[in-house]
Amino acid sequence: MKLITHNMLTSKCIKGVLTGFPLAINATDIKIKEVDFNSEFITRVIPKLDWEVLWCAANSIGHSDGLPKTIEPKFEEDEEFLKKAHHVLLEIEVEEGHLTCPESGRQFPISKGIPNMLLTEAEVQ
Amino acid sequence: MWRRYLMWFAQEHVDFRHAEMQSILSLFNIQIRYIEKPCIQKPYWIVELPSEDCLRKIASRSVLIKNCIELWSRARSEIQLHKNLQNSLKNTSGTWILQESMNGTSDLHVCPKEMIETYCSSKKTFKVDVETFCKHYTMTEKVKKIEGFSYLPLEGPVQLKNPDVTLSYIEFYGTDPNNVPEEPYDVFFGRWVVDGQRDLIQVHSLKKRHFIGNTSMDAQLSIIMANQAQVKSGDVILDPFVGSGSLFVSAAHFGAYVWGSDIDFMMLHARTRPTRVGQKVRTKEESIRANMKQYGIESKYLDVLVSDFSLPLWRDDLKFDAIITDPPYGVREPTEKIGIERDNYTLTDEHLVNHIPSKVEYGLPHMYSDLLNFAAKHLEMGRRLVCWYPLVREKYFSMGEITRRERKEKRAEEMAANAARKEKEYQNRISDNT
Numbered sequence: 001m002k003l004i005t006h007n008m009l010t011s012k013c014i015k016g017v018l019t020g021f022p023l024a025i026n027a028t029d030i031k032i033k034e035v036d037f038n039s040e041f042i043t044r045v046i047p048k049l050d051w052e053v054l055w056c057a058a059n060s061i062g063h064s065d066g067l068p069k070t071i072e073p074k075f076e077e078d079e080e081f082l083k084k085a086h087h088v089l090l091e092i093e094v095e096e097g098h099l100t101c102p103e104s105g106r107q108f109p110i111s112k113g114i115p116n117m118l119l120t121e122a123e124v125q
Numbered sequence: 126m127w128r129r130y131l132m133w134f135a136q137e138h139v140d141f142r143h144a145e146m147q148s149i150l151s152l153f154n155i156q157i158r159y160i161e162k163p164c165i166q167k168p169y170w171i172v173e174l175p176s177e178d179c180l181r182k183i184a185s186r187s188v189l190i191k192n193c194i195e196l197w198s199r200a201r202s203e204i205q206l207h208k209n210l211q212n213s214l215k216n217t218s219g220t221w222i223l224q225e226s227m228n229g230t231s232d233l234h235v236c237p238k239e240m241i242e243t244y245c246s247s248k249k250t251f252k253v254d255v256e257t258f259c260k261h262y263t264m265t266e267k268v269k270k271i272e273g274f275s276y277l278p279l280e281g282p283v284q285l286k287n288p289d290v291t292l293s294y295i296e297f298y299g300t301d302p303n304n305v306p307e308e309p310y311d312v313f314f315g316r317w318v319v320d321g322q323r324d325l326i327q328v329h330s331l332k333k334r335h336f337i338g339n340t341s342m343d344a345q346l347s348i349i350m351a352n353q354a355q356v357k358s359g360d361v362i363l364d365p366f367v368g369s370g371s372l373f374v375s376a377a378h379f380g381a382y383v384w385g386s387d388i389d390f391m392m393l394h395a396r397t398r399p400t401r402v403g404q405k406v407r408t409k410e411e412s413i414r415a416n417m418k419q420y421g422i423e424s425k426y427l428d429v430l431v432s433d434f435s436l437p438l439w440r441d442d443l444k445f446d447a448i449i450t451d452p453p454y455g456v457r458e459p460t461e462k463i464g465i466e467r468d469n470y471t472l473t474d475e476h477l478v479n480h481i482p483s484k485v486e487y488g489l490p491h492m493y494s495d496l497l498n499f500a501a502k503h504l505e506m507g508r509r510l511v512c513w514y515p516l517v518r519e520k521y522f523s524m525g526e527i528t529r530r531e532r533k534e535k536r537a538e539e540m541a542a543n544a545a546r547k548e549k550e551y552q553n554r555i556s557d558n559t
Contacts, residue, residue, distance in 0.1 A: 013436035
């Protein structure tokens with residue numbers, strides 16, 4: 001699971017959970033996989049992000065080095081920043097671990113890089 | 126000056142010809158003039174476009190176009206075509222001399238002299254291709270036809286491999302192989318400009334793909350869907366019924382970043398039973414991600430998630446540029462969501478480990494209404510949801526049509542005998558009041 005995905009993910013599927021965001025990350029295995037840099041895409045995606053959540057998520061798994069806590073107004077002109085954002089968003093992969101719902105504490109396992117967001121039949125009743 | 130082109134289509138998936146073309150034209154914002162009413166009965170359209178660049182853009186996307194030719198002349202017979210071309214060499218007016226009739230097939234079709242002469246320099250290598258649609262000619266006969274053009278002032282050397290100029294002579298004998306006329310209905314001559322994306326069908330063929338499932342979408346249909354969704358570089362798309370990720374391949378090929386989800390844990394982890402004949406176990410290389418790697422588009426892969434589409438998953442304010450999906454129809458893949466019929470069901474902690482939740486029927490109307498609501502909420506304004514919808518054939522077509530369709534439509538083969546499916550394209554037009 002990449003951090004860009006984490007930034008969009010909620011646990012609203014659980015009954016009674018209102019926002020379910022952000023999920024806490026607990027990672028036991030993290031891999032760095034190189035991804036081609038595309039400044040156009042990164043520029044387009046940054047306004048869609050909750051930057052604070054991204055920073056905290058990166059920090060919680062020890063990968064916030066050099067990542068600014070806030071976005072500058074003219075971030076699209078700062079290639080160095082875009083490359084850092086690119087690395088944090090697309091190249092860090094949580095392979096094993098789990099996500100935790102901030103409201104209910106329900107855990108969702110991540111195995112082989114794929115989060116399992118399914119509830120049990122008892123939970124959806 | 127607007128230029129006149131012959132667009133030659135593959136005579137398959139003809140029902141998608143208009144849809145694919147309209148989507149591509151509006152994607153690039155290209156104006157087009159139809160010289161003949163565009164149809165699906167014949168494999169070609171005659172159009173005018175503002176520039177050759179427009180034509181190249183269209184051909185860079187269309188999988189239904191075979192090739193595009195700058196039209197120098199057309200006629201209803203070989204003799205008249207030669208007359209037209211000979212007259213073209215004398216046409217110094219700088220414009221076309223035409224006599225267009227309403228049914229489109231006029232015999233007078235004389236292009237300006239400059240159009241031909243630009244490509245006749247002694248420095249330019251050339252070749253002439255002869256194509257006969259629905260009729261076979263031997264090489265000797267074709268060479269004889271080429272020699273018929275000897276009056277053209279082509280001064281450059283002939284070169285069969287990668288020449289500077291490829292000229293194309295086409296005879297059209299209709300589309301019914303059981304009823305081929307003596308003389309062609311239509312003949313064309315012009316300069317080949319560009320091919321469509323037919324080659325991509327082989328490149329993305331399921332036969333050579335690492336990881337496929339029972340209902341992986343055919344390469345050609347996937348490309349058509351990506352075109353209908355007007356996918357472009359840097360877009361973010363979602364497939365909420367991703368399965369083996371076959372729709373990822375074409376969308377990412379056109380530059381989109383892809384997210385997917387599916388309720389089937391085993392499928393996303395590539396642990397379902399192999400689909401290929403004779404294969405006993407899934408190999409290690411099989412996964413959605415490996416497919417992306419195979420085609421050199423792994424950088425476009427975002428993530429796949431195991432999730433139940435009937436429940437919310439994404440942040441409320443997340444907007445996708447397109448949703449491209451092929452939901453299950455309950456025929457070859459079941460329509461399911463998590464649930465249980467029993468009331469007050471509880472799970473004990475010891476059973477919770479590795480528990481596989483039970484599923485209940487996720488009725489089609491329910492699923493499609495969820496999908497439409499989801500799209501209305503999560504699509505960028507003006508962007509599209511492209512999906513398939515299964516139809517029971519008896520209810521939609523008369524018997525005569527069924528047999529005809531069964532022969533003609535590849536997409537119908539994928540379905541059980543009594544059902545067909547239709548592609549739907551919804552555009553998000555819900556007005557934004559905020």
